[in-house]
Amino acid sequence: MVYSGAAITTTQRLMQPTSHQLTSAEKKAATALALVFSSRMLGLFMLLPVFAIYGSELVGFSPLWIGLAIGAYGFTQALLQIPMGWLSDKIGRHQVMLLGLGLFALGSVVAALADSVYMVTLGRVLQGAGAIAGAVLALAADLTREEQRPKVMAIIGMSIGLSFAVAMVLGPMIAARAGLSGVFWFTAATAILAMGLVLRTPKAISQAPQRETLAVPALLGKLLRSPQLMRLNLGVMLLHFLLTALFIALPQQLLALDFGSEAHWQLYLPVLFGSFMLMVPMIILSVRKQQEIGFFRLALLLLVAAALLFWLGPLQLPALALALLLFFTGFNYLEASLPALLSRQAPAGQKGTAMGLYSSAQFFGAFLGGLAGGLVASWFGLTAVYVLSALLVLGWLLLSIGMTVPAKAERLSLDLQSKSSSEVNALLQQVSALPGVLEATLVPQEQRCYLKVEAGQFDYQQLQLLQSSATS
Structure with a gap:
């Protein structure tokens, strides 16, 4: 039974007096899981700025195989993201995380020992098979109170952004000293260290509501047929298409300007720092002025401008630096805002499914960016990748017509295990009639009701009274 209204943002526990601070155990869990998640993402990202340069000595090296090697992990990530989450429900979160990190380490070793681009690509496929995102986020939910989960998820999310920035700097530095194999040996070591962290992470005593964490x-x-969610899924697919395609061409253009590969981090570091400094005010202003769609389209225009500047100014380092700044400003804004928009669009009790589809689309976009970018670079030259990118973002702008931003709301869940069916129906009708309730979804199999309530308009005390009267 579903009563629908508008939309949502965060998750909170119902009606029990709780601390507004993370407990010591929650802090430890958040830190450990953020390190596990970011160490894996660090290894995946580190290849982006270096493979087009240091892979040139591999047998079979070509623009097409640059793209395939960079994006191959995205294919297995997209394919296995949701199934690995389901498997964590069957055999345990820790077991799936250890399995995934083991596959990631194995893929890193295969790539480190490779003498051909084909074996490197195989290694990347194995790296991507370690799709542990669902298990990590589900364990994070299991180990934290419901009202504190948004903070823990935010910590994990920030760690991903930080790992990308570190990868852009660390990748070129390690490759300059130890070559491409050194990068893969480093990622194998981080995977083994992450396995040690998993073993030290406590096991959950109880599971969080499954529909909020897993598909x-x-x-x-x-959800695949939802027009609003489809826009967001296609959007994140295109965003990571652009990221992968960019690094097929950019490192080689920097070399053409006599900008040595060992110094590339000196460009990436200030550009990424500058992009974060520009992105944060955009996020603040978009929320404060309630202009999320306007700033969303501004970020897309920055991506178009960056692609055109990459195309028109390939022989000038200042032009490439400016294009890179524009690209990462738009990229970082969209990377931060798309999950929030998705959370607000996802129906009550369906956030886990929505996020699973979103993550799969994200990784599939990385694979398509490598494949299509490599083909275009092979057929038409490196700069043609930027023309393709500009055209795709213009298409994304057209796709954003009709996009809506729901009102801010909060997610709640009611445990109904101790109630009879008549009590459940009566309580559901009363809860749905409360002012500020936007949507209520009853899931009989879980004996739980999921709510979306309007932020600032919902009276939690009224819900407490209803629960108390239903219990007495």
Whole structure:
């Protein structure tokens, strides 16, 4: 039974007096899981700025195989992201995380020992098979109180952004000293260290509401057909398409300007720092002025401008630096805002499914960016990749027509295990009639009700009273 209204943002626990601070155990869990997640993402990202340069000595090296090697992990990530989350429900979060990190380490070793681009690509496929995002986020939810989960998820999310920035700097530095194999040996070592962290992470005593953390198979088709969610899924797919395609061409253009590969980090570091400094005010202003769609389209225009500048100014280092600044400003803004928009669009009790589809689309975009970018670079030259990128972002701008931003709301869940069916129906009707309730979804199999309530308009005390009267 579903009563629909508008939209949502964060998750909170119902009606129990709780501390507004993370407990010591929650802080430890958040830190450990953020390190596990970011160490894996660090290894995946580190290849981006270096492979087009240091892979040139491999047998079979070509623009097409640059793209395939960079993006191959995205294919297996997209394919296995949701199934690995389901598997963590069957055999345990820790077991799936250890399995995934083991596959990642194995893929790193295969790539480190490779003498051909084909074996490197195989290694990347194995790296991507370690799709542990669902298990990590589910364990984070299991180990934290419901009202504190947004903070923990934010910590994990920030760690991903930090790992990308570190990878852009660390990748060129390690490759300059130890070559491409050194990068892969480093990622193998980080995977082994992450396995040690997993073993030290406590096991959950109870599981969080599954529909808020993992995909539900029966809901996949419905959410795939949602026009608003489709826009966001296609959007993140295009965003990571652009990222992968960019690094097929950019490192080689920097070399053509006599900008040595060992110094590339000196360009990436200030550009990434500058992009964060520009992105943060954009996020603040978009929220304060309630102009999320306007700033969303501004970020897309920055991506178009960056692509055109990459295309028109390939022989000038200042032009490439400016293009890179524009690109990462738009990229970082969209990378931060798209998950928030998705969370607000996802129906009550369906956030786990929505996020699973979103993550799969994200990684599939990385694979397509490598494949299509490599083909275009092979057929038409490196700068043609930027023309393709500009055209795709213009298409994304057209796709954003009709996009809506729901009202801010909060996620709640009601445990109904101790109630009879008549009590559940009566309580559901009363809860749905409360002012500020936007949507209520009853899930009989879980004996739980999921709510979306309007932020600032919902009276939590009224819900407490209803629960108390239903219990007495």
